[in-house]
Amino acid sequence: GNSVTQMEGPVTLSEEAFLTINCTYTATGYPSLFWYVQYPGEGLQLLLKATKADDKGSNKGFEATYRKETTSFHLEKGSVQVSDSAVYFCAPAGGTSYGKLTFGQGTILTVHP
């Protein structure tokens, strides 16, 4: 099955700082890769995805590139806002774990004005 290791948090940044949250995965087959975000008291929202090697997913200023050679899918944003404060989850899915998302432990991001 799939597994994922996500950067330990919490991460605290000032507004307009650069963000990187590291994510590496182990998978058999060719998984799709997802980043989900969870705001307080809510469910998970799909932030971005990539389905094959070298694909770049992007949304709301966030980006992540599917790196098959390093089995990584690091999340980046050039200038964070207070409203980006949330928990971020990396999740491979598919491959031999078809239909199942395997989540990392989540990274808490707090952005201060």
Added chain:
Amino acid sequence: KAGVTQTPRYLIKTRGQQVTLSCSPISGHRSVSWYQQTPGQGLQFLFEYFSETQRNKGNFPGRFSGRQFSNSRSEMNVSTLELGDSALYLCASRPAGTGSLSAYGYTFGSGTRLTVV
């Protein structure tokens, strides 16, 4: 287009009782999955249903069960509740069909917060 709807939002039960949680997927979505979220264990996969059949199951005891109806709505049931079952239970849906997972990912509901006392 309505999202994934989970009911109830909050639930308090006593140890030993059983509970049923409901999930209505997005219209047209035929695959429904359930996840448990706790501070200690994080997000863990419970099961996935498609066309009323369980396709995949996580490592949970038999007290956890689920089903899917012909209209794709799903329920999960937990019997003989334990304190450790207190969690946020999340339902997610996606269109079925080859390539739908990579194309669409899963859409999650807001969850049901279960507290066992």
